[in-house]
Amino acid sequence: MIDELQRVKEFRISEPAPSEAARNAARAALVRAIAEGNTQSRPGRRWRVPRLRAMAIVAAAVATAVALLGVFGWGGSPAGPSPAAAAVLNRLARLIAAQPLTPQPGQYLYVESRSDYPSFSGSCETLAVDHRQIWIGTDGSGLIRESRGPERFSSAADRAACLQADPKMQLRSGATSNDWFAPQCLALGPTNDWNSLSSDPQVLLQQMRQIDGGPATPGEDFVHIGDFLRETDAPPAVRATLYRAAALIPGIQLLGTVRDHDGRSGLGIAYPSQGPYASSGSSSELIFDPQTGELLGEQGTGPQYWAVYLREQVVSALPSKPPAPLKPPCVNTGGTVKQIPGGSITTGAGLNATPTPANP
Amino acid sequence: MPQAFEAIFDRHFDAVHGYLARRAGRERADDLASQTFVVAFARRATFRSDASDARPWLLGIATNLLSNDRRAERRLLETLSRVRGDARVAVVQVGSVGESDRDVAAALAGLDPAQRDVLLLHAWGELSYEEIADVLGIPLGTVRSRLSRARASLQAELETVDAAPPIARTQREVW
Structure with a gap:
């Protein structure tokens, strides 16, 4: 399980230190930049593509992909979509389209979840339960309130491997945080330009490949569906198209009624052998509420992970006032946040911080 | 050079260069590592901490530069x-x-x-x-x-x- 990451860590590890000449030249370039006071200088191309332009690039790429699809057909996958799974997903699509999950200006979409995902290090795996509450404003502002439980080893073997690699290793204790986001700065999914997505499920599959990246395979398409649904403010109509798109993926399976980690029953849709360890016979499941069509939970094996989505609803206000005025532009704070009592504040690592299109 | 930025350069240049050299080769790393610190200086307002915490921020800039080419x-x-x-x-x-x-x-x-x-x-x-x-x-x-x-x-x-x-x-x- 750990071998591939270890091999990457060792790859080219003996790269020698930079030459004195390179270091001196870099220092001289920096001194020049400072002397010129040219704080606007950007070497080479802009590394932040304006969002509208980025979307135009994606749209052009999608148009090309769709044109090719028309010529070459659907990817040559031998197995067709599962009729049973497709029927359930299309029914869930009708349900979700009718849910009142569209906030009006001044309102927020509130999403609450708990999850337990493994965290990999070079030698071992740890877990920590994460309770997240997110308020997403219509202007792209919002708050992520997070309470992370104490870190623990995934297994006795992981504990042994961790301690062998670092005998002084200490598990992290729990932590809470409040991250505030200025307008246009809260980005929770691969996109938040939902209007740019097609209402044609087959075109949407191609758009997701462009936006979310990764190999062009049915298994990856299933991953994209989760990425676009999970803790995002995708409007109900977009969610419905995502479900209809999932119905087109060859290889998906209907699991019937399953239980999520909290014991709630829902309709399970799975894609086998496509998880963090594809070659280990793993699977990943999305679980939907049969009454509302909402995403209820996720779980997978190899390694084991789970998430439950506890509440998704439109609310009229944030739980408290931001501790300071939050104004765009979004600033990528580079991993540093200003500490405030009980949490942290950041203006967000949002739209402008990404060298979009999301996966060049 | 303002003293704080000089400290950042001295402390992190080798690490930034090493990361880039492993990814793109030494020659390209010479250029990109230099660009990383020029960009970092231009964007220093977005960084509000001491030099000891600058490494992730610098590696992020280096990665973004690398993604351009x-x-x-x-x-x-x-x-x-x-x-x-x-x-x-x-x-x-x-x-x-x-x-x-x-x-x-x-x-x-x-x-x-x-x-x-x-x-x-x-x-x-x-x-x-x-x-x-x-x-x-x-x-x-x-x-x-x-x-x-x-x-x-x-x-x-x-x-x-x-x-x-x-x-x-x-x-x-x-x-």
Whole structure:
């Protein structure tokens, strides 16, 4: 399980230190930049593509992909979509389209979840339960309130491997945080330009490949569906198209009624052998509420992970006032946040911080 | 040079250069590492901490610069994965190359660039998931998902290589 990451860590590890000449030249370039006071200088191309332009690039790429699809057909996958799974997903699509999950200006979409995902290090795996509450404003502002439980080893073997690699290793204790986001700065999914997505499920599959990246395979398409649904403010109509798109993926399976980690029953849709360890016979499941069509939970094996989505609803206000005025532009704070009592504040690592299109 | 920025440069230049050199080769790293600090200075208002915490921020800038021109990285990985074809030339260009390196180079070359960014910031930069999300400006869930997918692809690719007979390996390396 750990071998591939270890091999990457060792790859080219003996790269020698930079030459004195390179270091001196870099220092001289920096001194020049400072002397010129040219704080606007950007070497080479802009590394932040304006969002509208980025979307135009994606749209052009999608148009090309769709044109090719028309010529070459659907990817040559031998197995067709599962009729049973497709029927359930299309029914869930009708349900979700009718849910009142569209906030009006001044309102927020509130999403609450708990999850337990493994965290990999070079030698071992740890877990920590994460309770997240997110308020997403219509202007792209919002708050992520997070309470992370104490870190623990995934297994006795992981504990042994961790301690062998670092005998002084200490598990992290729990932590809470409040991250505030200025307008246009809260980005929770691969996109938040939902209007740019097609209402044609087959075109949407191609758009997701462009936006979310990764190999062009049915298994990856299933991953994209989760990425676009999970803790995002995708409007109900977009969610419905995502479900209809999932119905087109060859290889998906209907699991019937399953239980999520909290014991709630829902309709399970799975894609086998496509998880963090594809070659280990793993699977990943999305679980939907049969009454509302909402995403209820996720779980997978190899390694084991789970998430439950506890509440998704439109609310009229944030739980408290931001501790300071939050104004765009979004600033990528580079991993540093200003500490405030009980949490942290950041203006967000949002739209402008990404060298979009999301996966060049 | 303002003293604080001089400290940042002195403390982190080698690490930034090393990360870039592993990804794109020494020559390209000389240029990109220099650009990283010029950009960092221009964007210093976005960084509000002491020099000891600047490494993730700098590696994020370095990764963004690298993403503007993927050719150098692609060429390097191509060269490393084909080293069997003309070992003499390859050794001159990239130093000595073991069999494991060739396989890892081929596996890395096959990754989606966005997945490779996340994987290598984690594996080489030793950034946490949260730090990667911050410096790349992507959601934490996306970091998890990209890293998982990158590892799955790597594992599948490396297992295929390990199980393949020599003739198949040669063909696979024609990339």
